[in-house]
Amino acid sequence: MKNLQTIVLSNQEVSPGYFRMRILAPGYKGTAKPGQFVMFRVRRSLPPLLRRPFGIFQIGSLPADCEGMPEKEFIELIYKVVGSGTEVMRELHNGDRIELLGPLGRGFEIDDEQGDKILVGGGIGLVPLYMLADSLADRSKTRLLIGGRSREDIITVTEFERLGVTSHVTTEDGSLGEAGLITRILERKLDKYPQAKVYSCGPMPMLRAVEAICSERNVPLQVSLEALMACGVGACLGCVVKGDGHSDENPQYLCTCRQGPVFHSHELDWERMKKNAEQEESS
Amino acid sequence: MNPAKATVGRPRLAVELAGLKLKNPLMPASGTFGYGEEFAPYLDLNQLGAIVTKGLSLNPKAGNPTPRIAETVSGMLNAIGLQNVGVDAFIRDKMPFLEQFDSPVIVNFFGNTQKEYAEVAARLNDVPGVAALEMNISCPNVKQGGIVFGTDPRAAFDVITTVRKRLNKPLIVKLTPNVTDIRITAKAAEDAGADAISLINTLTGMSVDVRTRKPRIANVIGGLSGPGIRPVAVRMTHQVVQTVKIPVVGIGGIMRAEDALEFLIVGATAVQVGTANFVDPNAMQTILADLEAFCVEQGVADINDLIGTLQL
Numbered sequence: 001m002k003n004l005q006t007i008v009l010s011n012q013e014v015s016p017g018y019f020r021m022r023i024l025a026p027g028y029k030g031t032a033k034p035g036q037f038v039m040f041r042v043r044r045s046l047p048p049l050l051r052r053p054f055g056i057f058q059i060g061s062l063p064a065d066c067e068g069m070p071e072k073e074f075i076e077l078i079y080k081v082v083g084s085g086t087e088v089m090r091e092l093h094n095g096d097r098i099e100l101l102g103p104l105g106r107g108f109e110i111d112d113e114q115g116d117k118i119l120v121g122g123g124i125g126l127v128p129l130y131m132l133a134d135s136l137a138d139r140s141k142t143r144l145l146i147g148g149r150s151r152e153d154i155i156t157v158t159e160f161e162r163l164g165v166t167s168h169v170t171t172e173d174g175s176l177g178e179a180g181l182i183t184r185i186l187e188r189k190l191d192k193y194p195q196a197k198v199y200s201c202g203p204m205p206m207l208r209a210v211e212a213i214c215s216e217r218n219v220p221l222q223v224s225l226e227a228l229m230a231c232g233v234g235a236c237l238g239c240v241v242k243g244d245g246h247s248d249e250n251p252q253y254l255c256t257c258r259q260g261p262v263f264h265s266h267e268l269d270w271e272r273m274k275k276n277a278e279q280e281e282s283s
Numbered sequence: 284m285n286p287a288k289a290t291v292g293r294p295r296l297a298v299e300l301a302g303l304k305l306k307n308p309l310m311p312a313s314g315t316f317g318y319g320e321e322f323a324p325y326l327d328l329n330q331l332g333a334i335v336t337k338g339l340s341l342n343p344k345a346g347n348p349t350p351r352i353a354e355t356v357s358g359m360l361n362a363i364g365l366q367n368v369g370v371d372a373f374i375r376d377k378m379p380f381l382e383q384f385d386s387p388v389i390v391n392f393f394g395n396t397q398k399e400y401a402e403v404a405a406r407l408n409d410v411p412g413v414a415a416l417e418m419n420i421s422c423p424n425v426k427q428g429g430i431v432f433g434t435d436p437r438a439a440f441d442v443i444t445t446v447r448k449r450l451n452k453p454l455i456v457k458l459t460p461n462v463t464d465i466r467i468t469a470k471a472a473e474d475a476g477a478d479a480i481s482l483i484n485t486l487t488g489m490s491v492d493v494r495t496r497k498p499r500i501a502n503v504i505g506g507l508s509g510p511g512i513r514p515v516a517v518r519m520t521h522q523v524v525q526t527v528k529i530p531v532v533g534i535g536g537i538m539r540a541e542d543a544l545e546f547l548i549v550g551a552t553a554v555q556v557g558t559a560n561f562v563d564p565n566a567m568q569t570i571l572a573d574l575e576a577f578c579v580e581q582g583v584a585d586i587n588d589l590i591g592t593l594q595l
Contacts, residue, residue, distance in 0.1 A: 001324050001325070002324075002325070003325065003563060003564065003565055041562070041563075047356070047357070048354060049354060049357060049358065049359065049509055049510070049558075049562060050354050050359060050561065050562060051562060084354075099563075101563075101564065227349075228349075228350055228351075228352055228353075229352075230352050230359060230361075230558075230561040230562075231315075231560070231561040231564070233317075233321050233322065233324075233325070233564055234317060234321045235315060235316060235317040235321045235322070235560065235561065236315070236352065236361070236363070236561050237346065237351065237363045237366050238349075238350075238351045238352035238361065238363065239349075240346070240349060240351070240366070241349075248345070251343065251344075251345030251346070251366075253345065253346065253366060258321075
């Protein structure tokens with residue numbers, strides 16, 4: 001965990017509105033765990049004021065520039081341009097100076113390397129799942145289910161396949177893979193592999209649906225949550241979610257940045273998340 | 284301040300605030316530094332002038348629903364709702380960590396009634412590792428229809444007087460800027476026995492998502508902080524310094540050493556760094572190094588020689 005002053009190596013649009021940024025990041029290889037994140041800051045004194053949290057897509061290294069120099073370790077982020085922060089990020093080029101705070105938070109926990117695994121990603125939510133898949137010794141029993149609105153929202157699937165992961169794609173408009181929601185495939189896969197463990201990241205409505213399916217079948221589920229956060233280190237308390245033991249008398253707020261972003265689904269209060277969402281939708 | 288004048292050795296940065304000896308005038312603003320432990324991996328807490336904790340109440344507080352924060356132009360809005368572990372859990376679970384450091388620990392606290400304020404102060408009064416208290420008077424008084432203590436000089440005077448009676452440690456009163464004339468509350472705090480004043484707390488604000496037509500934070504109204512509010516904070520610090528005799532701690536949008544210097548030059552004895560800690564957990568260490576460099580560059584041998592040197 002440290003604040004790294006570093007540079008962008010590359011920043012490419014991989015699908016309309018989706019960018020893949022490679023950043024020089026010595027010290028991440030071998031220490032950052034799948035599911036951890038970084039707080040990204042565009043150079044000092046430039047807006048936006050606050051850093052932005054991003055899951056790490058992958059960690060790698062390039063050969064050294066010349067003999068005797070260390071190899072160039074990098075991390076890759078994949079982000080969707082959605083607001084003022086990512087609007088600035090999309091303009092960055094090779095050599096631009098940035099700051100990275102990380103690796104932060106709690107990543108995925110893998111307790112059985114060999115068992116069946118189902119990774120469920122919604123759109124950009126597949127980002128932290130790549131390192132998870134890559135960390136498994138045997139990927140032949142790992143299935144990636146990825147859903148999006150349209151074919152543009154389905155990214156990097158071939159890279160998962162190169163790891164030996166079987167992939168299943170759904171789009172809401174039917175422009176790629178099966179038409180419909182990814183949760184239907186999840187049910188089908190769980191019928192076939194009832195012992196599988198599920199790991200998921202994506203928009204909250206999808207996570208709630210995944211949780212409902214898994215809890216009904218008693219399938220262990222880990223989810224990676226997204227939240228607005230100012231600091232990423234547990235101080236601002238802006239990114240809290242209600243824990244399973246939460247009540248008005250005995251509040252239990254968990255920081256997404258520190259206790260998460262990956263949670264075992266039983267640690268969270270899904271009833272309340274559902275209620276909050278319903279209130280939001282109706283108000 | 285003669286740039287040509289050379290200083291021999293390192294400038295002296297120590298200041299004295301309400302009887303506390305601070306290694307330098309920098310401390311975190313309450314609520315932006317957790318209970319200290321969150322930042323220990325990033326900076327050396329021994330380098331800080333003081334450590335200021337998150338605000339504590341008599342009982343643990345759950346805080347507000349989310350979203351709790353929203354970014355603004357040059358700042359952020361927050362409505363965390365003073366989430367905290369409560370004073371007893373703080374003394375039991377958080378204080379032992381803070382006692383390892385030689386920087387004085389200033390504990391921020393609040394209440395919703397005079398009685399609550401007094402009770403929290405009394406409990407902290409018995410804790411040897413607590414060097415001073417900072418009293419947040421920006422809370423609604425539930426006994427008086429929810430009017431914020433700090434916006435009513437009479438209520439502020441009464442609650443500070445009550446706390447003063449229960450406390451043997453130095454008392455810093457943190458003022459709300461959401462008043463017509465901050466000099467009036469500052470004077471009330473001084474008259475009630477405050478040993479120092481810190482200002483400003485956040486400015487109340489609001490922001491709307493025009494697509495959903497909803498407020499961008501669940502509590503609707505939040506507190507604005509960050510570099511955008513600094514001129515307001517400097518102005519109020521200036522006014523208060525001119526009004527009271529007790530020392531003043533300047534707070535509001537300090538991101539860099541130059542920002543801290545503005546407050547010192549208008550007469551603040553010390554400063555608190557808030558939102559900058561969120562942006563960069565090393566922020567205070569950078570500011571401290573730059574403050575020292577500024578003194579060297581300007582030939583200032585002792586930072587006290589800068590305090591209150593505004594040229595009018």
